[in-house]
Amino acid sequence: MSNPYSDLDRPPLHATALRRALVRPGGLWTALDVVPRTGSTNTDLRERSTGAPEGTVLVAEEQTGARGRLDRRWSAPPRSGLFFSVLLRPEVPPARLGWLPLLAGVALATALSRAAGVDTALKWPNDLLLTVGGEERKAAGILAEATPDGAVVLGIGLNVSLRADELPVPTAGSLALADALTTDRDPLLRAVLRSLADWYERWREADGDPVACGLQAAYAAGCSTLGRQVRAELPGDAELIGEAVALDGDGRLVLVTPGGAQEAVGAGDIVHLRPVPHPEERQGGSGDE
Template identity: 75%
Template structure:
């Protein structure tokens, strides 16, 4: 955690962005027999994923730990891409999971989290969301799809995974990090109070994770594969996958297979799956 400098209070003085209520969140989320057992909030840190992974490796965190930051100064996306947002303008958190399912199925965790985030935000914010394979949350702003959130899953030792989520909630147009970004507020969300949004997302994540683990990580038996496909904006579109080494693959995204890979139907009639770890960029044609 980075201590807050009193000389930098301007970052924290926006009355439209009140702090999260840690006591209320713990009371709502931590319960006997539930997944979440430890909910902590820090004012500012580099990366909640890095912090929570370090705690797990040191034996100071177990499955069900949730670490939330009001501000992240060194947040990371996929392939170590940087991501930033003003303090208290979004939801920036990580959870620690120890899935008792075959490791080969752990690749579904980012997709599962995407389904949970979309489900929770739909209920609590009243805004339509879509998922861009493999790890982006999309909202519609002025008739255009914009990225309003992302998900990053990382191993933390042999038995654990840290899943980080970043969601732009109240970012204004002049605060967007790139032109293609968006936020729930810009998408016309009915509510932008971060406390109920976070509760809804974490409850949905607990439900989907429980179903998936109960099905031994089987995406079909748990309903995850079908639900993800129904909310995935990538499917049905012609896309260009930029692969390592400068290779490109163009085709229609026709399915997400049992391993969580995107299946592209190329112009020569071949269906070729691509994994999230193989993609540098995925762009519409």
């Protein structure tokens, strides 16, 4: 049985109109292609990165082998979201490259707040959350990968029109389920790419300094991980539990452990545990989230 969304509520993206709106002399975006189906836009762009100009954008209507962090796989119906990757060649100190996925999160949150009228929250380091039915749900993921020639491919996957019965896991969400003002993917993609270009250029002009360009403050303001008890699942099957209190200058998450020590986490999965109550609210408590 055909999907009733396939033609009516999930029209294809208009590649020509997108190029006309986004690819301009002097701008960041230099090329934009939309393909009907591929395994992974990140993989495709990495394979053709040598000689490709900065600002190349590859969008897929459907991804069959999309990957998240730790090589996790996920899928979504055709034309139900925005699945795209961009090629960047940032000339900034290598230690500051860890800010790129955080920058993408801020850019995505900024664009969706304006274009879709939704409240967003950032979960360190790679997820964007939306409120669905009073609960935070993951609606977008970000993946940054280095290329053999020293560039960075930044991939974003955003659930736009997914219904509840189409979600890959119960903790996922979409713009439609969050009552967004629009699920029209063309203006949403334009808004996201313009916001990404704005934040990237500000960050690059500041030589990658997250404080000078306002990125560190913007991420901290929109990050729901900060101020919470979290469990960091680290490489090598190690884990660390503590209160997430800050981001350091390299974009790492700083935890205060129960013993009072500060530990900076640069890689790993973060699980949100119960919120940290204010001193006057420390009577009682709530379960894990």
